[in-house]
Amino acid sequence: MAYKIDADACVGCGSCAAECPVECIKEKDGKFVINPDECLECGACAGACPVGAPALDA
Numbered sequence: 263m264a265y266k267i268d269a270d271a272c273v274g275c276g277s278c279a280a281e282c283p284v285e286c287i288k289e290k291d292g293k294f295v296i297n298p299d300e301c302l303e304c305g306a307c308a309g310a311c312p313v314g315a316p317a318l319d320a
């Protein structure tokens with residue numbers, strides 16, 4: 263399991279990437295994407311996001 267960002271909801275602000283303790287969120291084409299192989303499921307990205315785009319990908 264890992265967190266995943268809803269690309270339709272993401273506005274590309276970068277707040278999630280700034281909070282990620284393992285820096286596994288990278289900008290791609292104006293949106294931000296989580297590398298699921300590095301995600302620790304800490305939830306910091308979800309807490310930082312103004313639009314609720316990151317969520318656990320079941």
Ligand code: SF4
Binds near residue numbers: 265303
């Ligand atoms: S859940 Fe934590 S480790 Fe995973 S992408 Fe979000 S901030 Fe990074």
Ligand code: SF4
Binds near residue numbers: 274275276279294
């Ligand atoms: S904090 Fe939310 S809106 Fe901002 S880049 Fe991350 S996922 Fe997108």
